[in-house]
Amino acid sequence: MKVKVLRLGHRKKRDLRLTTHVCLTARALGANEAILSGEKDKSVMDSVKDVSKRWGGKFKISYEKNWKKTLKNYEVVHLTMYGEPVQNKINEIRKSKKDKLIVVGSEKVPKEIYNLADYNIAVTNQPHSEVAALSIFLHELFQGKELKNKFKNAEIKIKPKKQGKKVIRSGDTENIFKRIIKKFN
Numbered sequence: 001m002k003v004k005v006l007r008l009g010h011r012k013k014r015d016l017r018l019t020t021h022v023c024l025t026a027r028a029l030g031a032n033e034a035i036l037s038g039e040k041d042k043s044v045m046d047s048v049k050d051v052s053k054r055w056g057g058k059f060k061i062s063y064e065k066n067w068k069k070t071l072k073n074y075e076v077v078h079l080t081m082y083g084e085p086v087q088n089k090i091n092e093i094r095k096s097k098k099d100k101l102i103v104v105g106s107e108k109v110p111k112e113i114y115n116l117a118d119y120n121i122a123v124t125n126q127p128h129s130e131v132a133a134l135s136i137f138l139h140e141l142f143q144g145k146e147l148k149n150k151f152k153n154a155e156i157k158i159k160p161k162k163q164g165k166k167v168i169r170s171g172d173t174e175n176i177f178k179r180i181i182k183k184f185n
């Protein structure tokens with residue numbers, strides 16, 4: 001099952017950070033691709049591509065002016081505080097193995113999306129953020145398995161530590177030795 005995230009109505013000046021965070025969250029929590037709609041924004045696309053290249057995996061990002069086109073062939077899940085509670089619908093959504101398009105808005109979403117979506121899903125019926133809604137939805141969809149995802153061909157990795165920071169770069173001598181040892185074992 002493929003999972004893509006559609007960011008509706010991106011505004012270049014106001015949403016730069018938040019749209020980037022939507023995409024990075026989608027990538028980190030197991031989605032395959034982000035599709036941006038609204039204003040075309042090279043800087044968001046470039047920074048997400050840069051993170052994907054350096055931190056590994058196969059996450060893609062693309063732009064589509066006509067967002068309605070992107071809905072075809074997917075089960076569409078629109079995240080909105082007006083929708084049905086995620087906890088009541090997630091089993092049904094997960095059961096169907098159809099590829100999913102998860103839609104998040106920015107300031108205002110076009111009214112049509114409420115009817116075009118297969119599901120309008122709320123992560124609580126309180127107003128908050130697209131990043132929070134997306135995170136919890138993906139966590140529910142993947143049932144926590146997304147936390148163990150591996151990102152192949154990463155140039156940078158973090159070695160988890162109780163204290164301090166340990167970053168491993170693919171060019172690190174330590175890492176090169178480890179790869180050589182692994183190859184000959």
Ligand code: SAM
Pocket residue numbers: 078079080081082103104105106107108109121122123124125126127128129130131133
């Ligand atoms: N007032 C806007 C509207 O009428 O759609 C909502 C703006 S909100 C800051 C941006 C996006 O965050 C929404 O389009 C929705 O995707 C997501 N969002 C915010 N609160 C949510 C909630 N409780 N459940 C699900 N998604 C939510």
